[in-house]
Amino acid sequence: MTTKRYTTFTTELRQRFGCRVQRIALDAGLTCPNRDGSLGIGGCSFCGDRGAAAVGVQIELPLAEQLQRSKEYLRRKFRADRFLGYFQAYSNTYASVGALRILYQTVLDDPELAGMIIGTRPDCLPDPVLDLLTELHAKTYLWLELGMQTMHDQTLAAINRGHDHTCLVEAVQRCQDRGLRVCVHLILGLPGETREQMLASVRELNRLGVDGVKLHHLHVLKGSRLVDDYQRGTLRLLEREEYVQLVCDALELLDPRIVIHRLMGDGRSELLAPDWSRRKLEVLNLIDAELLKRDSRQGCRLSE
Numbered sequence: 001m002t003t004k005r006y007t008t009f010t011t012e013l014r015q016r017f018g019c020r021v022q023r024i025a026l027d028a029g030l031t032c033p034n035r036d037g038s039l040g041i042g043g044c045s046f047c048g049d050r051g052a053a054a055v056g057v058q059i060e061l062p063l064a065e066q067l068q069r070s071k072e073y074l075r076r077k078f079r080a081d082r083f084l085g086y087f088q089a090y091s092n093t094y095a096s097v098g099a100l101r102i103l104y105q106t107v108l109d110d111p112e113l114a115g116m117i118i119g120t121r122p123d124c125l126p127d128p129v130l131d132l133l134t135e136l137h138a139k140t141y142l143w144l145e146l147g148m149q150t151m152h153d154q155t156l157a158a159i160n161r162g163h164d165h166t167c168l169v170e171a172v173q174r175c176q177d178r179g180l181r182v183c184v185h186l187i188l189g190l191p192g193e194t195r196e197q198m199l200a201s202v203r204e205l206n207r208l209g210v211d212g213v214k215l216h217h218l219h220v221l222k223g224s225r226l227v228d229d230y231q232r233g234t235l236r237l238l239e240r241e242e243y244v245q246l247v248c249d250a251l252e253l254l255d256p257r258i259v260i261h262r263l264m265g266d267g268r269s270e271l272l273a274p275d276w277s278r279r280k281l282e283v284l285n286l287i288d289a290e291l292l293k294r295d296s297r298q299g300c301r302l303s304e
């Protein structure tokens with residue numbers, strides 16, 4: 001029984017599979033149209049050298065080997081019983097359907113894998129790829145993660161996303177038409193955004209009817225375009241307490257049906273700032289404490 005005041009992904013997995021299920025972050029060696037020149041070359045301003053890859057993923061290893069090594073580690077550390085293959089780095093639908101089918105099949109072939117999560121951009125979902133994802137969805141437990149980041153086009157342009165919010169809305173709708181589970185990523189603290197703008201993006205998730213969300217704070221990673229602004233002192237990052245308050249405000253507005261996959265990014269070896277985000281557990285505990293102090297929970301201000 002969870003003591004959290006929001007709908008956690010851990011609980012969703014335990015209820016569905018009846019055991020401890022851990023994500024295994026994978027790097028399939030793909031790239032992204034916002035980096036390879038087909039859309040842009042610099043990438044999104046917050047994206048580091050490794051395209052949002054998890055720390056510790058050994059890209060030089062074949063996928064099956066990445067899976068085996070991570071399973072051993074997660075079994076030891078968390079006593080995990082089953083696993084989800086998480087195609088995390090870069091845009092994991094940005095390849096031919098044939099190549100993608102081979103990648104995804106690696107996960108399907110492993111009996112200890114309970115399903116998979118595929119992270120991508122909303123503009124990387126042509127119909128043949130959606131057909132493949134629909135086929136996978138019928139065979140396994142599948143989540144599609146889409147980068148939304150904000151609903152405000154001015155911010156999307158400023159962070160060089162290379163797509164507007166309409167693109168995300170249409171992608172979500174096309175996935176929902178096929179019955180796919182959709183989780184979107186949202187960043188709090190993007191340059192120039194007010195609290196009201198950030199919470200408008202949170203309310204937009206309710207309107208879109210997504211199934212899950214990953215919340216992140218804006219952080220500065222080595223190799224990202226934000227480094228210059230940060231070093232010049234022109235980039236303001238959220239303080240820890242501001243982020244805690246914002247996350248609690250966001251949770252109160254979010255439909256409790258929406259599964260919270262993450263409330264902040266991980267401390268990473270390529271992190272430059274903010275320093276407080278290296279201590280993730282502390283921040284998560286502060287969020288729990290603030291919800292308790294407010295006596296509030298996910299969705300308690302849904303009607304506002």
Ligand code: SF4
Binds near residue numbers: 043044047
């Ligand atoms: S954040 Fe994702 S979409 Fe943006 S440049 Fe990095 S890999 Fe590409």
